[in-house]
Amino acid sequence: MFEGQQYRGxxxxxxGTHAKRETAGAPSDPQTILSTAPMGTNDWLRVLGAILKLHNHEHSAKHKGVSFKTMLNRQRFLAKFFRDVRKSTIYHECDPRTLGNRHIQAAVDLWLSRKLSTGTIHAYLSILRTYGEWIGKPDLVRKVEYYVGTDSVHAKRHQVATVDHSWTAKAVQFEAKLPEIRAFDFWVGLQIELCYRFGMRPKESRHFRPHGALRTRAEAFERDAAAFPEHDTFLRICEGTKGGRPRDVPVSNAAQRELLQRVEAAVAPGMFVGKPGQTAQQSQRRFYYVLERFGITRAELGVVAHGLRHQFVNDTFEAETGAPSPVRGGTTAPAGDKRARQRAARLLGHGRTRVTSCYLGSPSHRPVAAAPAEEVLA
Incomplete structure (x- = not known):
């Protein structure tokens, strides 16, 4: 059986599920595979599969499990990583159990030749760092500068926005695009409007269950209610959030209330915002297909759905401080900057104020007009 068949088999x-528990000592038992397969075997994918069955559900730092998405991303990356190392470097017999720094260095050199972004390189090495723990080599992966050089632009990942990723920054008007999207697909129209009105992540909008989502001040999370003392009504966002962290976003204007009324009228009680009968994966594929159809891609119009989240928090910051954020040209911290950033963090669903720099920029970093920096999806 050649590798392509193994990969599909x-x-x-x-x-999208947890691997079933194999009978101890059976040929399919991961421990049996790892103890019997010879080092450097051509059946390396089966060896990798055994390691994944044993460890892929584990969190890298905490005593808890991880999401299916994280498991999927790890599995896809590791399969491609070892395939690349075996086929595109001199290490044709690299075994998943004997991964070493020489293999990682060869892979990083490949990534650099392919012009992968700084964020991608850091993310890949992070997965390999976790993988090192799985195979009993906790200190296997070194700092990024060891592989790329201390003077490389990839040595440090700067999580401070220098370019405004809002749609308005690219002269794309949401209000003009929405009727086109809505006419083609009613559900995607609702999903993207939730991103625009509430700063939701696309996944949050697709998993949003509107019935019972409104909360009074007394019912809202204490930290969110305290951050917005002027509001009495909040929207609970808890499905599809990053890290499973729920948050309550204040309902502050008539447009938001009107949207929630339409969404609640369209969605059956207990259901999410999406075409009835669609799975989460089908809903995701449909969402991005529709946006691509109307040019909402980085390649065509220069914007993506996540840019509406950037736009929401930047617009809110400017409304509260009376001055543009650093990424929109502000060069000094306006009055109320600290409080506005704390509130922005709560709107975004983050506990750390410094995360807002990924969206708003920092006064110490002047905005750059050319060479857009990579977007940090937070």
């Missing part, structure tokens, strides 16, 4: 664990 049973060599790797099934996606």
């Amino acid at each position: 049973a060599a790797l664990p099934p996606l």
